[in-house]
Amino acid sequence: MTTHPTPADRDATDALRTFRDRFVLPEGVIYLDGNSLGALPVATAGRVADLVNAEWGLSLIRSWNAHDWIGAPQRVGSKIARLIGAQSGEVVVADSTSVNLYKLIMSALQAQPGRRTVLSEPGNFPTDLYMVESAIASSGGQHRLSLVPRDQLLSAIDDDTALVLLTHVHYKTADVWDMGAVTAAAQERGAMVLWDLSHSAGAIPVDLNGCHADLAVGCGYKFLNGGPGAPAFLYVASRHQSRLQTPLGGWMGHKRPFDFVDGYEAAPGIARFLCGTPPMLSLIGLEVGVDLMLEADREAVATKSRALAALFMAEVSARCTRFGVELVGPPPGAPRGSHVSFRHPEGYAIMQALIARGVIGDFRAPDIMRFGLTPLYLRYADVYEAARVMEDVLAAGAYQAEEFRVRKAVT
């Protein structure tokens, strides 16, 4: 007779098992929030210390040349490009995801004269929608944001659609858009598509070039493990770069920044989407995370992501359904991002009780408990244990304690 392998068995043969030791992970914690803030790579502290002590402290201003600080946004961008199916020179690291959204939304509206609609879905990550509002207000209110439910979105693309803005992996549900199909449908109607890869890059396979994608942005501090508030990235397909004009034409995107001339002239290529001076400490932190991610086999990451999710969904369903916990998003076996969410009316308090027990996920209003499953540093045994603790917390009613009901600033 055959038996199912235990979680420990699966960890013992996990192709990615050596990566866990490349991260700092606190004792007594099962960290299921790497989709909000990725864990600290072991190499980061030393690299940041070197940047601070040797490069800043001793080489001072000379490091812009001597340590190629000036080339870092493009250098790290080209590394990220390899993770998302883009070419070197199509990705640059800059600013925040929000600011990069604004750059590319404004660029797209300006490049699509006569088209006045930006299409997205209700419940998209808020800042994506806010930056559309911002772009519309900045450019004089001639455009409109249309929010169309997911199942009707493709048919809503028409000749008035300037831009379709979607988050590839939904931040709450882990639903995944078919990037190739949406891109093709939009381009057939003459619209552009801007993909937010914040919950995709480093988490699941992304093939921007293979999908003939136009534009994308993404986050550095989630699955790329770049550190809190690490700068974000943006992608512009090479075919679009020369015709797009950033609304934030700062000196770092100038053709000759160190000529210090009065008039703006956009740099060739992706560099024109830079604006101000990059925050080097945070940018170098991101580079360490990206370098580590590049060491991992991307097919193995995708396979383990699916397997961790399948195990977690199965265990939580078996243990917690009777307490009213309900899976949100793709059912087992369907394409998904690398996090799993469950709904419960007491989701906030349950999550606080889990955190008190060392199982760290996060809460997304109004009732979503979200668990990030990061293949590089999570074990099958971690995911199994997290489900067991959730059952405990629910069975004992531990979440009903007053202390777990006080809302914190960041939830």
Added chain:
Amino acid sequence: MTTHPTPADRDATDALRTFRDRFVLPEGVIYLDGNSLGALPVATAGRVADLVNAEWGLSLIRSWNAHDWIGAPQRVGSKIARLIGAQSGEVVVADSTSVNLYKLIMSALQAQPGRRTVLSEPGNFPTDLYMVESAIASSGGQHRLSLVPRDQLLSAIDDDTALVLLTHVHYKTADVWDMGAVTAAAQERGAMVLWDLSHSAGAIPVDLNGCHADLAVGCGYKFLNGGPGAPAFLYVASRHQSRLQTPLGGWMGHKRPFDFVDGYEAAPGIARFLCGTPPMLSLIGLEVGVDLMLEADREAVATKSRALAALFMAEVSARCTRFGVELVGPPPGAPRGSHVSFRHPEGYAIMQALIARGVIGDFRAPDIMRFGLTPLYLRYADVYEAARVMEDVLAAGAYQAEEFRVRKAVT
């Protein structure tokens, strides 16, 4: 008979002399470029390491609450406010100087309907002018940028002037605008003024509230010693905050960012000028620099800045005028910023030769050699020695070597 005190005598009685040991300074270097990248405070490496190892590494996502990452932009902003004559709640740290310029230029244009001119001076710091171009392009080209020479600027302010945008201390010449007089003249005509304090904050006295200033931005990595690419700050007078609308309404500036609602609603107060997630490593580096600056007596800093400039100008004039070196900007005794610039047709090569001798200043096209005089970590003896080395380099013609003529990426 009396004798002038020597530079060493002056260092021995310098009220700020203990601050030099609070910075890491390389052996054999006289660092006169703290106006481009401030030196590394001794405390920074430890604080950044703690942020990385303890806060990120061990507390992980919990640090947004537990270590008040979420409050850091306002906390550090309120500290900077004390350096520039503003109230807590009028300053916030965010993004880059360029991005903050865009926010406030766009806000001001929107708040001044019917006024269509932005007034500045030719040769202002390039990104300031570029961001005006950007704002005009974003908002539909209904405005114009008018560049008026410094001595005619006040009389050019008229009923069509929406905004006057000036750098308080000129980045090349160290010329200083009379903030109170310009602000009064502009406000009398109904215009707003946006001050770029990049070369002022931490360098010379600034009294935004005392001047009834409207708006300001500034840089974190120059005289505030925040580290390469440290985030920037912005100031909005409390009387303007509720009526100004940022063009970059991202989720961190939302009234309830963690409600994750589809529609944007601006936070009350200065927080609405936040956009995306702040780069925490770089932001904490800035806080260390600002904390150190707050320890210093601001009158002593101003006094020493003037004295260092007077000594450097006198020595360079006496030693180098015969080689064609010419002072740029305010003459000795006149109000000035905390850097001194000289013009020479071979300025680039001379600066490279100085750097090779350990005297680090920088070059600004087409012919300006610029020397930052930072009272916290420079000695009178340093400034004296720098002038002596410049004389040497010129007398020996050392700058004529081929190696000093090759332009680097960053100059």
